[in-house]
Amino acid sequence: MSDESHEHVVPGSEEELDSEDVAGYDFRGDFDFFDMLSSYETTGFQATHLSEAIELIRAMREEGAEIYLTFTSNIVSSGLRETLAYLAREDLVDVMITTSGSITEDVIKTEKPFKMGEWDVDEAEMREQGINRLGNIFVPSDRYVWLESYLNDFFEDFFAEEKIRTPMEFSRELGETLDDEDSILSNAADNDIPIFCPALTDAEVGNFLYYYRQGYDSDIGIEIVDDYDSLIEQGLLADKTGLIVLGGGVPKHHAIMTNLFRGGADYAVYVSTGMEGDGSLSGAPPHEAVSWGKIKQEAKNYVQVEAEATLVVPMLVAGGFKVE
Amino acid sequence: MSDESHEHVVPGSEEELDSEDVAGYDFRGDFDFFDMLSSYETTGFQATHLSEAIELIRAMREEGAEIYLTFTSNIVSSGLRETLAYLAREDLVDVMITTSGSITEDVIKTEKPFKMGEWDVDEAEMREQGINRLGNIFVPSDRYVWLESYLNDFFEDFFAEEKIRTPMEFSRELGETLDDEDSILSNAADNDIPIFCPALTDAEVGNFLYYYRQGYDSDIGIEIVDDYDSLIEQGLLADKTGLIVLGGGVPKHHAIMTNLFRGGADYAVYVSTGMEGDGSLSGAPPHEAVSWGKIKQEAKNYVQVEAEATLVVPMLVAGGFKVE
Amino acid sequence: MSDESHEHVVPGSEEELDSEDVAGYDFRGDFDFFDMLSSYETTGFQATHLSEAIELIRAMREEGAEIYLTFTSNIVSSGLRETLAYLAREDLVDVMITTSGSITEDVIKTEKPFKMGEWDVDEAEMREQGINRLGNIFVPSDRYVWLESYLNDFFEDFFAEEKIRTPMEFSRELGETLDDEDSILSNAADNDIPIFCPALTDAEVGNFLYYYRQGYDSDIGIEIVDDYDSLIEQGLLADKTGLIVLGGGVPKHHAIMTNLFRGGADYAVYVSTGMEGDGSLSGAPPHEAVSWGKIKQEAKNYVQVEAEATLVVPMLVAGGFKVE
Amino acid sequence: MSDESHEHVVPGSEEELDSEDVAGYDFRGDFDFFDMLSSYETTGFQATHLSEAIELIRAMREEGAEIYLTFTSNIVSSGLRETLAYLAREDLVDVMITTSGSITEDVIKTEKPFKMGEWDVDEAEMREQGINRLGNIFVPSDRYVWLESYLNDFFEDFFAEEKIRTPMEFSRELGETLDDEDSILSNAADNDIPIFCPALTDAEVGNFLYYYRQGYDSDIGIEIVDDYDSLIEQGLLADKTGLIVLGGGVPKHHAIMTNLFRGGADYAVYVSTGMEGDGSLSGAPPHEAVSWGKIKQEAKNYVQVEAEATLVVPMLVAGGFKVE
């Protein structure tokens, strides 16, 4: 019995594998960030995924792929706003897709900063004081007072041309009014990077449109099919496409769904905290999108980094875009 | 030293707490589901949250609160579709907010079922065979062939009245064409339960609108501010409101943001797999919404059940709606 | 171009799949729990996993497999203690493997209950008052004062026989001193179900052993290799084995590692919140254990339910053990 | 009505907060890693936690705190082994606590590397070929054949002195046999850093002890209370203590529980993927430990970074230990 059990416990193996050895960063000597990042390739688990993600971004850029960057609103609430603004400023991405809070908050930050805060507070007291909490970030309500007045002025011009406009027009024309080198909208407008945002009403923009319609002009509206057509066609014209998907939700699906028209994206990098087992779109790993034809299946053209974005996006950008 | 350490290790405590004892279900005798559900109150961790969620739904109903039900698309992909259709059929909720995939998939299911599948498959082969995967659910592509033709017919009628329509009109009029007692859209249309869906383009609806505009009528469009106004006003007119939020994303935020106009929702039940620490809207627990004024702060008027929805929603509905 | 895109978007599919239709519980008519549980099979996502888990437990029982139940300490902190005590009382499982907190807390609960509490409290104030928090469960410190005196008496008898004892002996002999029909230890002792707990020191047991050695007898000790041998041999003698793994950690690995000696477990059901992507043992899904030979690979002999245990274990037990 | 609603929607706020502005890394100019790391402080979400963790490690070091490093086995499977070996080699930590797989794998790696692999493989085929999978890391079984023979030789010497030994002695004496500058055990032995591992049987060590006892000497054993006493006393003697907790499980609890004897750890840094809502010890955030007296409550003496360790530990070490 023991002999048979021993066979089970220590079966042995014959051929040596020819993949790389698992090995981490060597902390001897002076610390070098890019060496550390290279060592992630053979560190295993998510470090390896981060390293693969960087490789894929480099490949997208080498092949001149049309790069889609999608992001959720809280990315802009955080200090990643400045990182994304850099990508827009240097014209390193070609399409942006996001949700409405991103637009609101990028505009506010051109005028007044968000403030560092705490997760664990007396929420009712916060409400009393007019401080809105977003994780460990605080947004005093006077930001929204300012934003309402800024947007009211903008609405007047924006809807003067036409009563029914689109979210892409909205973000572009709003971006044109801004003068801030760290603004995503402003830089995107300057470099003709379209920003798609189908659910434009789902943030303060929607709230202020509500009041604006009540007070000034009840005929104005936001139409969303036009933008969807543009996004599809942008993809159809591209030779190659690459997706950088930060978080999930509508922006992620918008990117992969419209890439379906061209037979799938050529590259995809996801950074997400989503959970595959809930069957959600946000949690779906890139290979699920292959069955739908939304991402192409090739040797190694997609990867997901399971991580909270603030931890890894600066490294991803440093490794994928900053180094030549 | 040892004495001092002992003080640290076994400090003692004086008064006895007057909360309930932790105690689980007693499996002696015949099994009784509702007794088991009651025992969840004192089982601790998420079981207690589920029990609190049921209590809150009962409270919403007793007080005649306007009930908002929000859900992500994958909820409709799953067998929870029939549970939500029950809520609509019995007129147990007042407002529904969702994303576009829900609409697409509810319509398909009136004609052809989704099929049970596997998580772990050869995705490229699936694509070859025209089978789309969504977690452990398979959707053969002929469903979409059928859907396109069904929607094309519908579009003709829908846009005949007016060129620019809204998502709420879309789901209501589409629901009216359906004849299926297990359809969410059909029952909602019958009982005048509005279905909000701002990002209507972000699913096959959008794809088929694209082709329809190319082939038939390029002037049609979907306008989203009108619906947002209706949703706000629905909340302003309500005496009390209660939210049942399944999953996160745009539907969740749409519900809490529009409740801000009335000074916050009176009750909120979240079921979510989201993670608080990523600062996302989807992961934000109900108390974060208190600082924003989106949920009122009262003794015990909100709870989050951290769970994948298919496991708990049938129990939530059985406990909250089925028992008198 | 449009035609080619259309091919991508609506590729069609030929053969119909022969798996079951996705369909949820039918809430029409009187509510029936076991019907609801059956409907989970075709509800998708984790509901389907729960249904598969129940099927596997039934199969284990039909084939007379030796059933290993592993659980983390917090399971015993919660009301699941009574559920596990039921399994021991009715002799429905054959081996238990756990961590040290389980033993401590099961003993305390024979004398004094744990109390329902809150997650969100002033922790320093709690410390002041001698109330220990464990999620939303409170444990007043007087429980540990009582426990120390109870264990001190027990240690005297336990180490009287021999100075060096094992964790399995510890839990058995301690269980024999207890008189509580809802105690896991007491019922396990009555029914000769061994309880393995290699890291016995890692809870209050260890703390009180420390003081006991200082005050009474510095020669006593806990030896762990003997138990490991017994656990291996228990597996070698079994015709078939089935694992029910609640949570991860040492208990989970102890079960799968010792099953390696017999060429793998025949069945495995995991209930876990663990995350695969961190490469942890706790997060590793059952199929990873196949590569190690710790679980056998057959048609459908393992499944993981991604869920917090308090939500699903009562259903698992009701479906797997309670019904004939 | 509208006016009242407006008050709700845009309540305003009076005083400006005096915390720092949220602001991310400025990608203009040359990239500087330590500047990027500094910017994490004001990036929000988990980036801020990482930055706080680095500050706490610096504080631990400045105050000469006794540093406890705890880690799960998969940390050693990954390339973080070399990072931890650096901490041992440079004598930067004072106590290590881990689980048995860490010891096994550190020894193997002194002789043969682990290999990079894939998550998604044919597990039964892997078993056939004798390749064990651990996330995206492969371990060919010949490693265990070698290990058995290495350990058998070692056992002979180790148990020659005495029949009953402890895990701490085991890791120290085993470490002394190793000659590898990247070995945790070897460096720890050289620098007298004790390695605690109560559940020593729960890995291949246990398996080979089983065979060794069968074949050579059935009287040998591993006793665990002695080590627990040493660990407690190490804490009692320390002026200040600081914990660096990578992952959860027994090592994490061992560290905080023994710090209870001294009235709590002075500093704690957790890196974890655990989920608070499951009530687990692994998922419990540092503040839960305050109620138990396991961590002291001071202004800002603990933080948890919610992240998979391979992504952040190299940065933590670079920021906390490498820079002066």
Ligand SMILES: NC(=O)c1ccc[n+]([C@@H]2O[C@H](COP(=O)([O-])OP(=O)(O)OC[C@H]3O[C@@H](n4cnc5c(N)ncnc54)[C@H](O)[C@@H]3O)[C@@H](O)[C@H]2O)c1
């Ligand atoms: N079936 C589909 O999922 C599907 C189909 C077509 C289009 N889409 C589109 O994809 C976009 C994104 O989808 P979405 O916004 O509906 O949500 P989503 O799937 O992205 O989920 C959002 C969040 O909700 C939570 N969640 C989701 N499923 C859950 C579950 N089963 N249990 C508990 N929590 C859960 C998770 O935290 C998740 O991150 C939408 O525009 C949608 O129309 C989805």
Ligand SMILES: NC(=O)c1ccc[n+]([C@@H]2O[C@H](COP(=O)([O-])OP(=O)(O)OC[C@H]3O[C@@H](n4cnc5c(N)ncnc54)[C@H](O)[C@@H]3O)[C@@H](O)[C@H]2O)c1
């Ligand atoms: N009540 C306590 O938790 C307690 C008390 C005293 C001592 N301890 C000690 O702490 C150490 C670590 O605890 P552990 O090893 O028992 O496990 P753990 O609490 O660290 O959990 C291990 C893993 O199991 C999974 N898990 C835990 N609870 C779950 C749940 N409710 N539902 C689903 N999955 C769940 C999670 O993935 C978790 O990471 C042990 O030595 C134990 O004795 C714990």
